[in-house]
Amino acid sequence: MTTSTSVEQTVLDVLSQILDTTADELRAQPALASHDWDSFSSLEALAQLESALGVRFDLRSFNAAVTVHDVIALTQ
Amino acid sequence: MELLDTLREAVRDGRAPDAATRAELARVTDPAVLRRAGKTLAGLGSEVPGLRPFRVAVLCTGTIGPYEPILRATLVAAGLLPSIEPGRYKMFEMSLGSAEFGDPDLLSCLLDESYFLPPQWSATDIDGLGEYVAQRLVSLRSTVDAATDRSPATILLHTLPLPGTIRDAVISWRDRARLSRIWHQLNVELLALVDQNPQVAVLDLVSVLGDKAVAARDDRLHRYGDLPFSDGALALIADQTRRFAQAKAGLSRKVLALDLDNTLWGGVIGEVGAQGVQLGGLYPGNCYRQLQETVATLRDQGVVLVLASKNDADLVDRTLAEHPEAALRPEAFSARMVNWQPKAANLAAAADTLGLAVGSFVFMDDSPFERGQVASELPEVAILSAEGDPAHHIRTLVEHGWFDVLELTDTDRKRPELYRTKALRADFSSSFGSPADYLRALDIELTPAEATEFTVARIAQLAGRTNQFNLTGVRYDEATTAAQSVSPDHLVASFSVRDRFGDEGVVGAVWVDCGPDVWAVTNLVLSCRVLGRDVEIALAAWIAARARAAGASTVEGRFVPSGRNGVAADFWTRAGFQPTENDEIFRLGADDTVPAPDWVSVSERSEVHS
Numbered sequence: 001m002t003t004s005t006s007v008e009q010t011v012l013d014v015l016s017q018i019l020d021t022t023a024d025e026l027r028a029q030p031a032l033a034s035h036d037w038d039s040f041s042s043l044e045a046l047a048q049l050e051s052a053l054g055v056r057f058d059l060r061s062f063n064a065a066v067t068v069h070d071v072i073a074l075t076q
Numbered sequence: 077m078e079l080l081d082t083l084r085e086a087v088r089d090g091r092a093p094d095a096a097t098r099a100e101l102a103r104v105t106d107p108a109v110l111r112r113a114g115k116t117l118a119g120l121g122s123e124v125p126g127l128r129p130f131r132v133a134v135l136c137t138g139t140i141g142p143y144e145p146i147l148r149a150t151l152v153a154a155g156l157l158p159s160i161e162p163g164r165y166k167m168f169e170m171s172l173g174s175a176e177f178g179d180p181d182l183l184s185c186l187l188d189e190s191y192f193l194p195p196q197w198s199a200t201d202i203d204g205l206g207e208y209v210a211q212r213l214v215s216l217r218s219t220v221d222a223a224t225d226r227s228p229a230t231i232l233l234h235t236l237p238l239p240g241t242i243r244d245a246v247i248s249w250r251d252r253a254r255l256s257r258i259w260h261q262l263n264v265e266l267l268a269l270v271d272q273n274p275q276v277a278v279l280d281l282v283s284v285l286g287d288k289a290v291a292a293r294d295d296r297l298h299r300y301g302d303l304p305f306s307d308g309a310l311a312l313i314a315d316q317t318r319r320f321a322q323a324k325a326g327l328s329r330k331v332l333a334l335d336l337d338n339t340l341w342g343g344v345i346g347e348v349g350a351q352g353v354q355l356g357g358l359y360p361g362n363c364y365r366q367l368q369e370t371v372a373t374l375r376d377q378g379v380v381l382v383l384a385s386k387n388d389a390d391l392v393d394r395t396l397a398e399h400p401e402a403a404l405r406p407e408a409f410s411a412r413m414v415n416w417q418p419k420a421a422n423l424a425a426a427a428d429t430l431g432l433a434v435g436s437f438v439f440m441d442d443s444p445f446e447r448g449q450v451a452s453e454l455p456e457v458a459i460l461s462a463e464g465d466p467a468h469h470i471r472t473l474v475e476h477g478w479f480d481v482l483e484l485t486d487t488d489r490k491r492p493e494l495y496r497t498k499a500l501r502a503d504f505s506s507s508f509g510s511p512a513d514y515l516r517a518l519d520i521e522l523t524p525a526e527a528t529e530f531t532v533a534r535i536a537q538l539a540g541r542t543n544q545f546n547l548t549g550v551r552y553d554e555a556t557t558a559a560q561s562v563s564p565d566h567l568v569a570s571f572s573v574r575d576r577f578g579d580e581g582v583v584g585a586v587w588v589d590c591g592p593d594v595w596a597v598t599n600l601v602l603s604c605r606v607l608g609r610d611v612e613i614a615l616a617a618w619i620a621a622r623a624r625a626a627g628a629s630t631v632e633g634r635f636v637p638s639g640r641n642g643v644a645a646d647f648w649t650r651a652g653f654q655p656t657e658n659d660e661i662f663r664l665g666a667d668d669t670v671p672a673p674d675w676v677s678v679s680e681r682s683e684v685h686s
Contacts, residue, residue, distance in 0.1 A: 017112070043141070051106060
């Protein structure tokens with residue numbers, strides 16, 4: 001079973017890889033707009049997170065996410 | 077993660093991922109992993125030893141989405157170094173018709189239903205909808221024709237699934253059937269384009285999606301970003317595109333080496349005897365019988381078969397010859413390596429006997445030990461597992477498209493027999509005192525012929541598939557070869573060879589720029605199975621004679637090292653050409669002669685262009 005800690009780590013790993021940053025930087029600055037977050041990278045994140053976590057997002061909710069914490073909350 | 081790390085290391089070092097890594101990448105089906113791999117591999121330079129450059133342009137009726145990285149990863153896995161040029165958004169028709177995609181090796185087109193359907197349509201007027209779809213097909217056909225008039229690129233199209241959101245909006249069963257018929261007819265007409273335009277190829281996306289049970293579309297991404305295909309569907313399109321590119325670039329395999337026990341029949345013959353093996357009848361014997369039939373089908377299309385079995389040779393021969401359910405008889409195999417030697421050594425020996433590189437081999441075996449040994453000793457061999465339930469073996473053998481060719485030629489059909497006689501020829505040679513005596517006894521006949529519409533496909537195939545005796549690596553495709561064959565400033569010729577053991581068919585080709593004083597050979601290719609008989613020297617003598625008859629005083633030859641064509645490095649000097657200040661260019665002047673071998677007779681065949 002996937003624990004909340006490992007889910008959080010997976011989200012950080014995926015987002016940091018897509019946004020070309022590190023998990024620590026994302027923790028320090030969780031606002032996605034502070035990074036290269038645009039429609040292309042958000043769709044990339046959607047595909048990678050759905051594949052890695054075996055989840056299916058509602059695109060409206062996913063597009064409404066503005067911080068890393070919002071994205072993690074969507075996976076809970 | 078390990079695979080992606082290995083790819084990153086290769087990119088960082090500016091080298092091709094090794095064969096084992098590429099094989100692992102080729103097995104990836106998760107599009108998310110392919111996307112990441114493709115993004116990483118975008119960092120490879122424009123020249124990477126071990127990968128063959130391949131230019132792809134992409135046009136899409138919607139957004140191409142992650143197709144580019146997925147396609148890149150898929151092509152690199154096949155040994156290609158792709159440069160991928162996406163077209164402009166919402167400019168599909170204009171970009172295609174004006175050929176603004178340039179001169180790539182392949183134009184990959186992604187179509188969706190929006191191209192063929194009107195913005196508004198009525199479910200009560202299915203006939204009107206059918207007429208509209210037919211008009212759009214005519215429009216696509218003329219746009220494709222305009223594109224191929226302007227560019228020599230091959231255009232790869234695909235069949236289209238009819239989205240359920242459209243089909244199920246029609247509530248009448250009768251009308252829904254008529255709508256489906258219109259859509260099937262559209263796909264039939266798309267597939268028929270391959271017979272109407274030689275620069276068009278079509279992949280059957282509808283059947284591939286059905287076979288793999290992959291959703292064509294992610295409705296969210298379609299509505300949000302005009303992405304017509306799901307990532308899974310894009311991965312399937314990329315894989316089919318890879319099969320075409322691999323065939324076009326000459327990277328398809330020619331030889332299938334097969335184990336016997338628990339691969340071509342069930343059980344170990346040394347333990348259960350010929351009567352005890354599972355072959356034919358009910359499951360699981362039917363799996364092995366049908367696998368043998370599939371292998372025979374591949375052989376009929378030119379795949380050379382090699383038997384690689386640790387067994388008693390007499391028992392194997394007897395069983396293959398006499399078992400009532402065997403679909404592969406002993407003569408089906410061009411080489412039979414049935415002994416107790418390591419399989420890697422046997423495959424290397426078979427390659428040597430056949431005159432083919434081990435990189436042209438696919439090897440299928442149920443034993444992880446044997447597969448591991450071959451993978452370790454001969455990493456360029458493609459390896460297939462025949463482990464586990466034999467019901468899956470046929471799919472394992474054919475689904476990757478290892479042996480795909482763009483078009484089947486007569487030579488393809490004859491190839492297994494040609495290689496079998498080559499092995500017999502090797503036995504015959506041992507009875508002569510000198511190599512020249514042996515060659516004279518072979519009665520070798522070389523037949524040069526200017527290219528015709530009947531031979532252009534085979535000539536282009538030789539350009540695509542010949543890697544070793546390929547002097548410049550320029551792979552003229554069918555369209556360019558056809559154009560040069562009717563141009564007064566060019567000569568394109570094919571070369572056939574026969575000897576006392578049989579007719580080898582068209583085994584070589586040459587492309588020449590014919591200037592008034594200088595004839596420049598832009599490429600010359602020759603199948604390796606005729607090397608060692610100085611046929612290539614007779615061929616050079618024929619080119620020189622043609623040049624002189626046309627009034628040219630000089631013939632210029634070129635050799636560009638590719639890393640794989642070392643066998644041809646000394647060809648021009650052996651043919652009497654002189655080196656020049658340019659390392660790649662050799663020249664035959666008016667006073668030079670080509671030392672044509674006396675054991676090759678030349679009989680020219682001229683055919684009328686139609």
